Amino acid sequence: MGGHRRDQSDSTMPLRSNADFIGPESQELQVRASSSENSLSANGGIAITIDPTDPDHRSHLHHKEHMNEPRQSEALKTVIAFFCLTISAFLNFFLLTVIHDIVPREPLPDIVFLTIPQQRWAWSVGDVLSTLSSIVAFTVVLLHRDRWVILRRMFLLGAILYGLRAVILGVTFLPPSFHNRDQICQPQVNRTAMYGVEIATRFLTYVVTLGLTSGQDKILCGDLMFSGHTVVLTIMYFVQLQYTPRGLVILRYIAAPITFLGIAALVVSGGHYTMDVLIAYWLTSHVFWGYHQMFEMPKVQRPHAPMSRLWWFWLCYWFESDVPDGQLENIWDWPFPGPEGARRFMEKLNHRLQ
Numbered sequence: 001m002g003g004h005r006r007d008q009s010d011s012t013m014p015l016r017s018n019a020d021f022i023g024p025e026s027q028e029l030q031v032r033a034s035s036s037e038n039s040l041s042a043n044g045g046i047a048i049t050i051d052p053t054d055p056d057h058r059s060h061l062h063h064k065e066h067m068n069e070p071r072q073s074e075a076l077k078t079v080i081a082f083f084c085l086t087i088s089a090f091l092n093f094f095l096l097t098v099i100h101d102i103v104p105r106e107p108l109p110d111i112v113f114l115t116i117p118q119q120r121w122a123w124s125v126g127d128v129l130s131t132l133s134s135i136v137a138f139t140v141v142l143l144h145r146d147r148w149v150i151l152r153r154m155f156l157l158g159a160i161l162y163g164l165r166a167v168i169l170g171v172t173f174l175p176p177s178f179h180n181r182d183q184i185c186q187p188q189v190n191r192t193a194m195y196g197v198e199i200a201t202r203f204l205t206y207v208v209t210l211g212l213t214s215g216q217d218k219i220l221c222g223d224l225m226f227s228g229h230t231v232v233l234t235i236m237y238f239v240q241l242q243y244t245p246r247g248l249v250i251l252r253y254i255a256a257p258i259t260f261l262g263i264a265a266l267v268v269s270g271g272h273y274t275m276d277v278l279i280a281y282w283l284t285s286h287v288f289w290g291y292h293q294m295f296e297m298p299k300v301q302r303p304h305a306p307m308s309r310l311w312w313f314w315l316c317y318w319f320e321s322d323v324p325d326g327q328l329e330n331i332w333d334w335p336f337p338g339p340e341g342a343r344r345f346m347e348k349l350n351h352r353l354q
Helices: 057-067 072-099 111-115 119-145 147-173 195-207 228-243 246-266 274-295 299-304 311-319 340-353
Strands: 030-033 038-041 049-050
Touching: 030 195, 030 311, 057 340, 072 195, 072 311, 119 246, 147 228, 147 274, 147 311, 228 246, 228 274, 246 274, 246 340, 274 311
Parallel strands: none
Antiparallel strands: 030 038, 038 049
């Protein structure tokens, strides 16, 4: 009947005429679509038919596209998130320039101040540890494959927390925590005709120094109840916990003492009340981990989760709309086009860290 005879070898049977073959030297699969089917040809010359409606096939293609194509939209969203952070930071700077002339001067009692004499040098230690932790955290982000996503998350979290801090600074005024406040705090200025110039000068000074005051003889006082230094230290610490490859677990153990020593230095220096750093750490930890718990769950479940009632949820929902479900893989790659040697070294390093 013209069928396949028992004594006929399978190797001599003709294959489908519309199959495309790839030689053994090729290490890549090619998917070709036709009007009726997709034929996938592998190294051995075997034609595999793939149903284009198969959800597993679509998921594989989506993952491959996510891995290989640059995320241009993520870079744009990162710029917008940085703009939000800048607005929150500038609002904090502006409020401090005004609050300085309003707050009372008699410090409140604090259990740490009653047991440990204030050490002014410790404020510089807090600044140094904050800077060191930031450098390490941004290096981790720069080498991460999903650097744009993580950087955007850092900016968004900073914008949320510093925005909340601005609200707190603007409604309740606490006196400076320094015992020798007259030697540390700048003199208060009466509202005269030159008051606007004074405010502008203070604001520009804080913008240029990014709020770091360890090198100044006298500083503005009054931004209390919510420590901005603690927000930075805590975010940088959690970034290292969340996005460091498993092979660099020692980095997490180094980041912990840097963070908590920096926070302790802020209180010992007299620059913050104990409640300032406790409130800042508590709020930062809840916002950071709540954010990650929310946006690592499947997209279809996010609008119905209890945390979707938070005021910042829908803003962040748009920023996370193109990020795949689940936790990001902590894979490192070289972020620049060259040199080729650095790229190969990073590939080997990443392989050892996984």
